[in-house]
Amino acid sequence: MTDVQxxxxxxxxxxxxxxxxxxxxxxxxSNEFICLVGASGCGKTTLLNCLAGLDKQYDGEICVGQQHTxxxxxxxxxxxxxxPWRTVRENIELVLEPNQPPxxxxxxxxxxxxxxxxxxxxxxxxxxMNRRVAIIRAFAVNPDLLLMDEPFVSLDPPTARDVRRLxxxxxxxxxxxxxxxxxxxxxxxxxxxxxxxLASTPMQVISxxxxxIPRMQRHDEAAIEGFRQQLLNDYPAIKQLx
Amino acid sequence: xxxxxxxxxxLIMTINKYLPTLSLLIFLAVWQGVASYLHSNTLPTPxxxxxxxxxxxxxxxxPYHLGxxxxxxxxxxxxxxxxxxxxxxxxxxxxxxNAFFDNWLVIFLNVPALVTIILCYVWFGLVESAAILAxxxxxxxxxxxTIREGTRALDTDLMDMARCYHFSKTKTLRHVILPQLQPxxxxxxxxxxxxxxxxxxxxxxxxxxNGMGYQLHLFFQMFDVASILAYTIAFVAVIQLIELLILxxxxxxxxxxxx
Numbered sequence: 001m002t003d004v005q006x007x008x009x010x011x012x013x014x015x016x017x018x019x020x021x022x023x024x025x026x027x028x029x030s031n032e033f034i035c036l037v038g039a040s041g042c043g044k045t046t047l048l049n050c051l052a053g054l055d056k057q058y059d060g061e062i063c064v065g066q067q068h069t070x071x072x073x074x075x076x077x078x079x080x081x082x083x084p085w086r087t088v089r090e091n092i093e094l095v096l097e098p099n100q101p102p103x104x105x106x107x108x109x110x111x112x113x114x115x116x117x118x119x120x121x122x123x124x125x126x127x128x129m130n131r132r133v134a135i136i137r138a139f140a141v142n143p144d145l146l147l148m149d150e151p152f153v154s155l156d157p158p159t160a161r162d163v164r165r166l167x168x169x170x171x172x173x174x175x176x177x178x179x180x181x182x183x184x185x186x187x188x189x190x191x192x193x194x195x196x197x198l199a200s201t202p203m204q205v206i207s208x209x210x211x212x213i214p215r216m217q218r219h220d221e222a223a224i225e226g227f228r229q230q231l232l233n234d235y236p237a238i239k240q241l242x
Numbered sequence: 243x244x245x246x247x248x249x250x251x252x253l254i255m256t257i258n259k260y261l262p263t264l265s266l267l268i269f270l271a272v273w274q275g276v277a278s279y280l281h282s283n284t285l286p287t288p289x290x291x292x293x294x295x296x297x298x299x300x301x302x303x304x305p306y307h308l309g310x311x312x313x314x315x316x317x318x319x320x321x322x323x324x325x326x327x328x329x330x331x332x333x334x335x336x337x338x339x340n341a342f343f344d345n346w347l348v349i350f351l352n353v354p355a356l357v358t359i360i361l362c363y364v365w366f367g368l369v370e371s372a373a374i375l376a377x378x379x380x381x382x383x384x385x386x387x388t389i390r391e392g393t394r395a396l397d398t399d400l401m402d403m404a405r406c407y408h409f410s411k412t413k414t415l416r417h418v419i420l421p422q423l424q425p426x427x428x429x430x431x432x433x434x435x436x437x438x439x440x441x442x443x444x445x446x447x448x449x450x451x452n453g454m455g456y457q458l459h460l461f462f463q464m465f466d467v468a469s470i471l472a473y474t475i476a477f478v479a480v481i482q483l484i485e486l487l488i489l490x491x492x493x494x495x496x497x498x499x500x501x
């Protein structure tokens with residue numbers, strides 16, 4: 001059970017004129033898949049870095065799960081960030097805890113169709129494969145909270161669709177709270193339980209919308225497109241974001 | 243026409259393969275020519291040098307003194323690399339410490355090698371530890387500066403990744419930092435070997451009773467150029483062996499992950 005409470009009253013980068021994030025409040029329920037949608041540069045990555053504990057220079061409080069325990073966080077960065085001098089398998093093994101059996105990796109590799117490539121070095125594989133390895137790495141730690149920062153941004157549409165489908169299957173197998181950052185509304189509707197739209201400088205929540213389409217129908221392009229049009233008509237502010 | 247091109251390409255490849263040997267032969271030929279023309283004691287022919295070289299090996303003199311120098315090289319090189327890496331990484335990652343010690347580095351970088359050697363001998367006596375210390379002090383600042391530059395260029399994305407996935411300090415060092423420092427480590431190693439060799443000779447010449455430097459000093463007093471050249475050849479050969487048997491394989495091993 002991992003509820004996440006985020007309160008950031010002020011996050012201003014040194015030498016910046018305006019705060020990047022101001023008076024932001026978000027709460028995520030356990031096992032919820034949430035998409036943050038906003039224009040590039042609105043501070044989404046900054047927010048994820050704060051959540052992951054990589055950036056501690058902010059005013060406010062972030063609570064992940066119970067207090068006094070370090071939450072396990074899986075972070076899929078915008079670029080895969082694999083160690084190029086370690087093989088695919090070694091890259092995943094490095095994040096495992098000592099008591100985790102290596103069979104975890106075998107299952108994930110098999111699921112992502114990377115068993116063949118497990119002893120290759122990342123630079124010898126395609127971008128799409130590297131992204132899949134990054135996803136496996138994040139899932140391998142069995143995260144309480146999974147952060148994803150536009151992980152499909154440089155993939156061609158068919159590959160992106162495949163990886164997105166694999167990601168959803170994986171998430172349904174072992175549900176956990178997911179915070180997924182994107183500026184692609186269609187992608188967000190396909191994946192999320194809840195959409196949170198963000199305005200930039202300073203970042204603030206514009207609207208918070210539950211996606212009503214059942215999970216079974218998410219592959220239906222027409223349903224996705226219909227909901228997208230409806231959103232754009234009902235909330236003119238969203239149109240300006242994208 | 244095509245077969246012509248093929249043979250031409252093949253010929254060029256064969257020539258390229260033998261070019262290093264050819265250049266070496268030409269070097270020896272020029273040496274032989276000049277030495278025969280001058281016919282002087284101060285420039286013996288390659289043949290004389292080869293004979294002296296062989297005699298020095300058989301008598302055990304050359305191996306003994308070369309061994310003494312090599313031992314000093316290994317000890318002082320290991321100390322300066324280990325210390326230099328540790329200090330370099332710390333200074334590269336910590337701005338305050340770097341600001342504090344930067345001046346010290348500049349001072350030590352610019353003290354002439356001869357001065358450190360003399361001071362070490364004057365302060366600590368003509369002993370082995372003083373000799374090693376003098377070499378280390380000369381080499382250490384170079385290693386620190388090289389590794390510090392490498393540490394500053396570390397990829398923050400990967401460091402963040404390591405932090406996010408709770409890598410321990412040793413894990414981060416071994417899997418994230420050291421592989422990125424590899425080119426800098428190799429640079430420091432190569433320049434270090436070259437520098438330390440030269441400094442050790444001076445150290446031995448000034449205050450030791452064995453080693454290459456000591457021997458060269460003796461030969462100088464006797465104007466024994468053939469022996470000096472024979473020892474120089476041994477010297478170059480050893481460095482070439484280190485390069486071929488240790489450094490090149492290390493390079494290759496470190497590059498195996500590249501496209």
